[in-house]
Amino acid sequence: MKRTVLIVDDAPSMRKLISLTLTRGGYEAIEAAGGAEAMEKIVDIDVDMVITDLNMPDMDGIELIKKLRSLHEFRFKPIVMLTTESQKQMIEKGRKAGANGWIIKPFRTEQLVEIVKKFVT
Numbered sequence: 001m002k003r004t005v006l007i008v009d010d011a012p013s014m015r016k017l018i019s020l021t022l023t024r025g026g027y028e029a030i031e032a033a034g035g036a037e038a039m040e041k042i043v044d045i046d047v048d049m050v051i052t053d054l055n056m057p058d059m060d061g062i063e064l065i066k067k068l069r070s071l072h073e074f075r076f077k078p079i080v081m082l083t084t085e086s087q088k089q090m091i092e093k094g095r096k097a098g099a100n101g102w103i104i105k106p107f108r109t110e111q112l113v114e115i116v117k118k119f120v121t
Contacts, residue, residue: 035059078119
């Protein structure tokens with residue numbers, strides 16, 4: 001059974017790139033254009049991992065992580081930030097919110113698949 005990764009990013013091209021990368025890596029990818037849509041999708045879909053952008057218009061990635069971590073079923077599921085943001089204080093803020101990892105864009109596709117493999121087997 002394929003593992004499912006929820007991709008949350010407001011940029012359609014980035015969602016497609018991540019989705020294609022993960023699909024080629026053997027994962028099922030579900031896309032959401034923002035935090036609110038992600039929260040709606042998790043009601044109907046069981047996901048094994050979340051990859052989220054930081055800067056999104058409706059709900060930023062930090063707020064999304066906090067909301068996900070408040071749900072019992074997401075207390076221990078891996079959540080990774082994939083963003084252009086590289087400031088140490090922002091990375092620390094993400095970690096405190098519950099992010100398990102932080103990937104800086106641009107990323108290498110092999111790097112993304114390897115990171116997902118580390119969290120989801």
